Amino acid sequence: MPDASRLTPIAVMILATLREADMHTYELVRLLKERRDDRLVPLQKGTIYHTVARLERDGLLAEVGVDREGNRPERTTYTLLDAGRQAVEDWVRAELPQIDRQSDFRVALSEAHNLERDEVVTLLDQRRTMLEASIAEHRAGLESAADRDTPEQFLVELQRQAALLDAELAWQDSLRARLVDRTLPWGVAEIPEHIKNKHRVSRETFA
Incomplete structure (x- = not known):
């Protein structure tokens, strides 16, 4: 294969x-x-x-x-x-x-719905560990730069990346919570039938 x-x-x-x-x-x-x-x-x-x-x-x-x-x-x-x-x-x-x-x-x-809910949660947990490590690294870098009196104008990109990582972690935690408490329908089996029919691919759609 x-x-x-x-x-x-x-x-x-x-x-x-x-x-x-x-x-x-x-x-x-x-x-x-x-x-x-x-x-x-x-x-x-x-x-x-x-x-x-x-x-x-x-x-x-x-x-x-x-x-x-x-x-x-x-x-x-x-x-x-x-x-x-x-x-x-x-x-x-x-x-x-x-x-x-x-x-x-x-x-x-975008294709994570092809995996089972519990497996996606496990994979996101693995990603969370790496996100936390990256956040800690960026914070340490900013603290080190401040200790050296580095002018802030040289740090704006680092500040932006740190803020994006914080937002990413918060968003991912929210997604994980919805997967765990099952408020987010997951997989084809959990899509309501009328929605499946509405979005079903058919050759007539492309005639």
Whole structure:
């Protein structure tokens, strides 16, 4: 099985989207853009088509049919394989606890619902330990700079980063609490049926 750590963020998002339904590449592109996933990764058609081809070569997804409607070009429909499903979960497990790769963390967070609630809590706890260590490091740096009478104008970036880390920790603690007390619905099974129907992917949506 291919190493999940070698997956790019866009590859993870493609595989995760195929967990919802079989679809062709045009559907993938349109759905990702409709969900504004371009906030997380660049959504260039050429990159997506190339990534789909590579994922197929790696045995993570497979062709299941070819559609042709009217004068439109043929569109190959893809399905997610078990190896692809596992690769998404492994990638999220690896990236969700991290604090030094913010772009990858954002994608992992957006796909964290692919893991069980309790596992996400455990991974966030691991991340909390690293956040606390980074906060302590920044505070120590600021205290050391103050002891040396370092002009504050040289410290504004360090101050900003310390404030962002404090806010990040507070937000993560809030998320964890909602996961633990189950006020945050988690996983497909906990999405109300009428909401699932409203957001369900269908070929008619992309006709």
